[in-house]
Amino acid sequence: MAKIVCVLYPDPVDGQPTIYPRDDVPVLDTYPGGQSLPTPHALDFTPGQLLGSVSGELGLRAFLEGLGHVLVVTADKDGPSSTFERELVDAEIVISQPFWPAYLTADRVAKAPNLKLAITAGIGSDHVDLQAAIDGGITVAEVTFSNSISVSEHVVMMILSLVRNYIPSYQWVVRGGWNIADCVSRAYDVEGMTVGTVGAGRIGSAVLRRLKPFDVDLHYTDRHRLPDDVETDLGLTYHDSVQSLVAVCDVVTINAPLHPETEGMFDDDLIGSMKRGSYIVNTARGKICDRDAIVRALESGQLAGYAGDVWFPQPAPSDHPWRTMAHHGMTPHVSGTTLSAQARYAAGVREILECWFERRPIRDDYLIVDGGRLAGAGAHSYSPGDATRGSEPTP
Numbered sequence: 001m002a003k004i005v006c007v008l009y010p011d012p013v014d015g016q017p018t019i020y021p022r023d024d025v026p027v028l029d030t031y032p033g034g035q036s037l038p039t040p041h042a043l044d045f046t047p048g049q050l051l052g053s054v055s056g057e058l059g060l061r062a063f064l065e066g067l068g069h070v071l072v073v074t075a076d077k078d079g080p081s082s083t084f085e086r087e088l089v090d091a092e093i094v095i096s097q098p099f100w101p102a103y104l105t106a107d108r109v110a111k112a113p114n115l116k117l118a119i120t121a122g123i124g125s126d127h128v129d130l131q132a133a134i135d136g137g138i139t140v141a142e143v144t145f146s147n148s149i150s151v152s153e154h155v156v157m158m159i160l161s162l163v164r165n166y167i168p169s170y171q172w173v174v175r176g177g178w179n180i181a182d183c184v185s186r187a188y189d190v191e192g193m194t195v196g197t198v199g200a201g202r203i204g205s206a207v208l209r210r211l212k213p214f215d216v217d218l219h220y221t222d223r224h225r226l227p228d229d230v231e232t233d234l235g236l237t238y239h240d241s242v243q244s245l246v247a248v249c250d251v252v253t254i255n256a257p258l259h260p261e262t263e264g265m266f267d268d269d270l271i272g273s274m275k276r277g278s279y280i281v282n283t284a285r286g287k288i289c290d291r292d293a294i295v296r297a298l299e300s301g302q303l304a305g306y307a308g309d310v311w312f313p314q315p316a317p318s319d320h321p322w323r324t325m326a327h328h329g330m331t332p333h334v335s336g337t338t339l340s341a342q343a344r345y346a347a348g349v350r351e352i353l354e355c356w357f358e359r360r361p362i363r364d365d366y367l368i369v370d371g372g373r374l375a376g377a378g379a380h381s382y383s384p385g386d387a388t389r390g391s392e393p394t395p
Contacts (some may be wrong), residue, residue, distance in 0.1 A: 143348030
């Protein structure tokens with residue numbers, strides 16, 4: 001028997017939905033590039049349901065309890081008296097989400113001698129101290145590609161919202177106004193702009209493909225250069241450094257994982273080297289940007305806008321300056337947890353659990369740490385080290 005602790009975000013304030021806006025979600029056969037979707041033996045949920053909140057339980061309870069395991073599901077994750085902290089001490093498996101992360105710091109790992117497996121319901125495992133996992137022989141896995149397209153769609157939406165000044169224009173309507181001059185005094189066309197992505201993996205590449213029809217000049221930087229035919233097809237310009245990329249871009253979208261090499265990358269110096277009036281869209285991780293440097297750049301006009309749905313820590317405290325800074329388009333971390341995406345990452349979590357309990361290999365696409373080393377997707381995307389520092393409880 002195993003004890004599984006699953007940390008999910010709270011239910012809607014009015015409770016779980018009894019009816020949904022749509023009756024179904026599209027059924028996908030494969031991901032772009034041919035990777036297969038999750039392949040669990042069975043599912044105990046209907047795709048399109050709210051699975052990522054506490055009552056949704058990722059559709060796992062019947063499956064796990066049917067095998068004799070114990071499942072604890074909670075949203076109470078911060079502080080020494082939290083449910084997560086209490087239940088972690090004898091847990092074998094922890095499941096958490098990037099949207100409501102249970103930060104598995106080195107201290108918490110040390111308090112959990114039975115911990116063998118940490119699963120991210122979604123993609124991005126930086127809320128786990130990967131160095132502690134490597135040192136402790138803990139397997140870390142995530143459901144790679146499950147919500148990559150979801151995030152890429154969100155990026156395109158945010159770029160358009162910033163450049164076209166959509167949010168302030170909408171707010172004039174809500175307030176009963178018709179203030180066209182106020183709306184358009186910060187509105188531009190995306191057409192003809194230079195747009196660059198920091199990171200061109202699954203999300204970054206999907207963003208580039210979705211932006212090509214907008215007739216923009218596309219640039220990218222990544223530790224792994226894309227194949228020549230992809231660069232030619234999309235008309236991409238490659239940069240061997242972030243500094244080179246941001247100097248020429250009107251819009252920069254961040255689609256890189258958080259690890260020690262990317263932590264704090266967008267600081268005063270880097271932002272200061274960008275074109276005046278540039279835009280940044282960050283759906284990767286909040287810690288890639290220096291919080292206060294972003295605020296200063298918006299106040300000075302160095303940045304014309306900043307949007308994203310990632311913060312640090314998460315959830316962000318009520319006085320986080322990104323909530324009230326000028327010219328922003330922030331959302332809570334929702335880009336990768338649409339109802340469509342939840343069906344895929346819930347199915348992927350079940351596939352990983354089935355492999356674990358049946359002592360079958362977890363597919364390489366899902367592995368981040370395995371056997372005391374970075375493995376699979378982790379070896380491709382991460383660097384050894386810890387990016388969970390500073391994840392103290394929020395007010």
